[in-house]
Amino acid sequence: MNYKDPTYYILNKKRDFERGYLHNIKITDNKIKVEDNHKGKGVFISDIYDSHEIKTVWNRMVMEQYGDGLVKFTYYACDEADAIKEKLKSEAITLKEIEALIKEFQVKTVVNAFDIMLNDAVGRYFWFKIEILNLKEKEAVIKSIRIEFAIQSFLRYLPEIYQEDYESRKFLEGFLGIFQSLYMDLEKKIDKNSSYFDPDIADREFLDWLCNWIKIENAYIWDENKLRYLLKNAVKLYEKIGTVKGISDIVQLYASEKPYIIEYYNIKNFSETKSKYEELKRLYTENPYEFIVLLSEKSIPTEKEYKEVYKLISEFKPAHTEFKLVILKENIFLGGHSYLGINSYLSKTSNMQLNGLSKIPFIKLE
Structure with a gap:
């Protein structure tokens, strides 16, 4: 069906709302709501919009809002509004004076209706009044308003x-x-169908839907920005499944830290030094089909993150292999995973504590 798209006015920016009359209304983040200190009641009267054609039949109003307050929408139309526009420019005019001035041009009032037909509004000029009443802790916030006209x-x-x-x-x-x-x-x-398939602009609900297409089963563990990156780079990442690089990339994407991955062949190189080799096997692994992933406690602070990283590694590890995920705490453990410059540092001398109770003073030997 071939028809002409409607012409429209839209209010969704700070300057759009500033052109109107604000009574106990404040503009925040390109939205309007009642000022906090005015008992939950405010009024916004829009600028007067010109269709440039007399007897214009206005078509539709779509208002985007959130919250549970009460919103009353009153709209007006006429073919001659020059006198009204001139008086509304006065900074001294009060709300009561404005309401008395425009009352004769009122068409209709609706309550909590955010998508309505305006076919009964006929005239070259159109404007509206919004009254917001917040009920107890329920607050209404208006995000955008779209007024359509000149539709076939x-x-x-x-x-x-x-x-x-x-x-x-x-x-x-x-x-x-x-x-x-x-x-x-x-x-x-x-x-706009293509926008649902573009990870850069799709809504969160469609990101989760896209994840099902490419078998990302744990989409809930990712924050939105990382999930968008994962969707865009899923093919490249999946090509590296079963490799050290693949495990490193997916863990780094989630934890924002590049992990240390130790494989059996890394310690096998020390087999000629028996004592050192035995210690490395104890600390890491003596199983040729096992590897170790090391991450700092800062990047994996809770058990929840630990389980999620563990699951990611399980999905990316080579078949028939095992692994250990070790979290590096910022302490020195004798015989444990303590690495200078990674989770332990040289600092000024201080008294040594045993069990957090007894102190051993520093004694300088002559």
Whole structure:
């Protein structure tokens, strides 16, 4: 079906809301809400919007908001608004004076309706008033408002007999407008279909959906930015499954730290020195099919992260191999995993403590 897209005004930035009249309303992060110290009630009156054509039939209002407060939406329309626009520019005008000035042009008031048809608003100029009432701890925040007009009605696809009577035509246009809006919203989603498959711009729910396509079964463990990177680079990462590089990359992506990976052949090189070789086997492994992954406690602070990293390594390790995941604590353990410059450091001398209780003073030998 070939039809003309609606022309629209949209308010979704700070400067858009600043053009209107604010009474006990504040603008934060390009959104409007009631000021904290005004008992949960505020009023916003928009700028006057010009369609540049008399007897314009305004089409639709879509408001994006969140929270549970009460939102009352009142809209106005007329063909001559120069006098009103001039008076509204006055900084001394009060809310009561504005409401008295525009009352005769009021079309309708709706409560907590965030997608409504405006077919009963006819005139070149259009504006609206929003009253926000927060109930106890329930706060309403308006994120954006879209006003559509100059739309070609689906009525034109029906036989002319349906357009002969003015009252009948007006009713039928409003009735068809409901289905027309649904149709247009669906068509916009189809037009933007590619955005659902782009990891850079897809919503979080679609990121999880994309993960199912490429068998990322633990999408919930990733924060959003890392998950986007994982989706974009999944093929490259999966090509390295079963390799040291693959394990290192996936662990580094999750933990934001490159792990140390020790394989059996790394310690086998010391087999000629028996005492050292035996100590390395005890500390690491003597199994040719086992490897060790070392990570700092800072990158894996809780048991939850430990289990998630363990699961990632299990998915990327070579078949028929075993591994140990060792968390390096910032302490020195004799005979344990203590590495100078990694999890232990040389510092100024201090008294040695045993069990956190007894102190052994430093004695300088002559």
